[in-house]
Amino acid sequence: MxxxxxxxxxxxxxxxxxxxxxxxxxxxxxxxxxxxxxxxxxxxxxxxxxxxxxxxxxxxxxxxxxxxxxxxxxxxxxxxxxxxxxxxxxxxxxxxxxxxAGIPSVSRPDSTDHVRPEVQGILDHLVPLPAAVYNARWDVLAWNATYAMLFPGVSSAARAERNVMWNIFTKPECCCPFMDPTLEMPRMVASLRPAYGRHIGEPAWVAFVQRLCEASTEFAALWARQDVLVGDAYVKRLRHPEVGEIRVTVTSMALEVPETRMNVYTAVDAESRAAIDRLRTIARPRVGCPGHGYVHYRNPAFAAADSALAGAAES
Structure with missing residues (x-):
């Protein structure tokens, strides 16, 4: 605790x-x-x-x-x-x-690394809105099909690397999902700082920050700035190799498990809504950039349909 x-x-x-x-x-x-x-x-x-x-x-x-x-x-x-x-x-x-300074604050039990089935059900019912559950370290604990298509680099990563910070700071800038990394990345690091303040000295947190600092000189420089940020609202400008720019706002809701939150991404204009709709119709979207090779991944909606068809054929 x-x-x-x-x-x-x-x-x-x-x-x-x-x-x-x-x-x-x-x-x-x-x-x-x-x-x-x-x-x-x-x-x-x-x-x-x-x-x-x-x-x-x-x-x-x-x-x-x-x-x-x-x-x-x-x-x-x-x-x-x-x-x-x-x-x-x-x-x-x-x-x-x-x-x-060591002045006690509200008790916060450690967060878990999984979510209840009911929470996953809520995520699934939010489709077509992209939504995911994060913990205080920005580990992605659960997500829905639209989120998987919007952020395939995170959702398709191995469990140990299914972390937004790791995915953003250790990949080439040309493969970054943000239109303006110089705006987004300092905000992300500054939002991690107060969470780290609640866990100073804990081995998992120390190792996490040290690993990021060693892997990314940019993260290390931003971390050294000591900036702190919580809960600012603005329009995120995302980019996807299949549909181009997508502009969204983020609504963050705390869950009953301390230090976990559900983020819901809402398109701010008709063009962005149309881009998300187009993305959801592509069976095998692409992720990455031409310089590092296009990697195709399976659209979750089509994967579910294929499983259902396979099951029907076997019966």
Missing amino acids: TSTSAVAKVPQAVRRGELSAFLRSRRARITPGDVGLPEGTRRRTPGLRREEVAQLAGVGVTWYTWLEQGRPIKASAQVLDAVSRTLRLDVAEREHLYQL
Whole structure:
């Protein structure tokens, strides 16, 4: 469980190291002018100085310095709130700061790696809308037929690699399902950060992030930025080698199993709805790009029909 007891079990050195890096990154993005202070001419690094943060937050310079250095000091919610306001943290970043500081939050049992049959039934009934269930690490736990056609690289992957982050960051950019990877990929990494904050020190999470950092220099660079993001709404621009651009919005709904969610993708215009409809009529769609070879995969709807015909022939 990730609860009060779990917070205490996380190695303090690991937690303090993450806290130090996060505070430094947030301090560096705020200029003196942002908070009404003179810019000065002898600043060696961007952003506010530690003593300026302490002054604005109403805390001691030594105390804040020790906090940012990751020293073993106690921080109250009230003091962290003052630091959060000074560093202009949003809701997601503030929650992340609390987690790193070791202040207990709502109990969250570990998520499972499977979903109940009833949930799969809901996914199937959502067709033609693409929909899937993810856990906090972006593992794809379940999906419907339209999702499989829209994101075949994930749905057809081996179970160990059935992860959105892994699929996006370890494949060539030309095979990426996003029209604008420079917009989507930072958002994805920033959305992973607060989840990681709830699992600092857990071997599965540490290994997951380390594996991605080793496999992708781009992920490693984005991870080092310490950005935090939760729940922003915007139009995703997807591309498919068979039907071209598809524009969708994403509705995310929490499930009863903690840290799992169902994402439903809704086309935002008639052209995108028509593209999804065309995709669903192709028996063997393609995935990939010409440079890396077209790989055909079986349309789930046609596969089900073939199975039914085969069963009828045998009977």
